[in-house]
Amino acid sequence: MNNILISTGSYLPEKILTNSDLEKMVETNSEWIIERTGIKERHLAKPEELTSDLASKAAANALKKASLKPEDIDLIIVATTTPDLTFPATAVCVQEKLGIKNAAAFDIQAVCTGFIYAVSVADSLLKSGNFKRALVIGAETITKIIDWTDRNTCILFGDGAGAVIIEPSEKSDTGILSFSIHSDCSSRNILQTDSGVSLNQKAGLLRMEGKEVFKHAIVKLADCTSESLKKAGVTSEQIDWVIPHQANQRILDATIVKLGMPKEKLISTVAIHGNTSAASIPLALDWGFANNKFQPGQTLAMQAIGGGLTWGSVILKL
Numbered sequence: 001m002n003n004i005l006i007s008t009g010s011y012l013p014e015k016i017l018t019n020s021d022l023e024k025m026v027e028t029n030s031e032w033i034i035e036r037t038g039i040k041e042r043h044l045a046k047p048e049e050l051t052s053d054l055a056s057k058a059a060a061n062a063l064k065k066a067s068l069k070p071e072d073i074d075l076i077i078v079a080t081t082t083p084d085l086t087f088p089a090t091a092v093c094v095q096e097k098l099g100i101k102n103a104a105a106f107d108i109q110a111v112c113t114g115f116i117y118a119v120s121v122a123d124s125l126l127k128s129g130n131f132k133r134a135l136v137i138g139a140e141t142i143t144k145i146i147d148w149t150d151r152n153t154c155i156l157f158g159d160g161a162g163a164v165i166i167e168p169s170e171k172s173d174t175g176i177l178s179f180s181i182h183s184d185c186s187s188r189n190i191l192q193t194d195s196g197v198s199l200n201q202k203a204g205l206l207r208m209e210g211k212e213v214f215k216h217a218i219v220k221l222a223d224c225t226s227e228s229l230k231k232a233g234v235t236s237e238q239i240d241w242v243i244p245h246q247a248n249q250r251i252l253d254a255t256i257v258k259l260g261m262p263k264e265k266l267i268s269t270v271a272i273h274g275n276t277s278a279a280s281i282p283l284a285l286d287w288g289f290a291n292n293k294f295q296p297g298q299t300l301a302m303q304a305i306g307g308g309l310t311w312g313s314v315i316l317k318l
């Protein structure tokens with residue numbers, strides 16, 4: 001029996017940072033950003049706006065759409081790299097903000113792959129029979145760990161949150177059909193923070209060797225998607241939509257070509273959201289529903305890569 005997706009929701013902070021705004025901050029230009037990344041604008045959380053605020057709003061949106069009450073949720077997982085505090089977990093802060101009393105709540109840290117990891121963990125916990133309904137959120141205020149003088153990274157990232165609700169069903173041909181998650185620490189230095197709580201009591205700023213990450217991204221995203229397809233017994237022709245982590249339009253385009261799928265199957269929100277780390281897939285998923293892209297019975301392939309390196313994919317039939 002599979003776990004099915006019953007609702008999605010999202011939230012983006014009000015403030016928008018455009019490429020022209022960035023031109024005033026670092027030596028860059030909008031044409032370069034659009035040509036090399038596809039990004040036109042991204043949302044920015046206010047200093048007092050916390051990851052749990054974004055996450056709670058996205059989750060409340062998903063609960064409302066499914067006509068569910070706080071007590072209908074008994075498992076909350078938040079994928080984030082930018083927690084409100086070192087502890088308690090941001091998921092517990094979300095639990096408090098939504099008034100969800102009887103639930104287990106914890107965070108997952110797999111950077112930009114966090115949402116794929118969180119869905120995989122929720123799927124497994126629901127299959128264990130110990131929980132009845134999971135709220136899985138990808139939420140980030142990633143711009144708070146950006147060096148705004150580093151043009152290699154500051155043009156890429158944005159804030160936001162996306163949420164999904166999944167629950168067990170009697171169906172075996174719908175819902176989460178498979179997942180694959182991986183990590184490899186040998187390339188950790190190409191994408192990491194320059195500080196850490198245990199290292200020097202600081203959160204640190206994001207540092208990335210973009211070109212190196214780019215090379216890994218296309219191969220690993222295509223490989224893990226092929227692996228998940230095989231596990232699910234689904235061919236690439238049977239995939240209706242590919243929802244990748246929204247890092248760079250050129251990565252999205254190259255990966256779909258490597259998978260031998262047409263570009264029309266791609267859900268791309270990178271132009272309007274930028275790279276929102278763990279939030280990017282659930283944001284793109286909710287955007288797809290809001291824009292009437294998906295039909296019941298369609299099959300989606302979600303895929304992500306991030307710091308660690310971590311990478312993974314999920315095959316989901318609606």
Ligand code: UT7
Pocket residue numbers: 027028029032033036037112151152155209210211212213214217247248251275277305306307
């Ligand atoms: O979310 C986790 C996963 N992250 C990713 O997947 C990110 C992967 N990497 C990328 O998306 C791309 O590598 C970047 C967008 C970060 C960079 O694009 P690129 O095509 O790899 O550019 P580059 O770093 O090779 O730089 C090309 C040129 C350089 O100038 P020279 O050395 O050729 O004279 C850079 O200094 O572009 C220059 N450059 C810029 N110019 C204008 C770098 N950043 C900028 C900028 N504006 N913001």
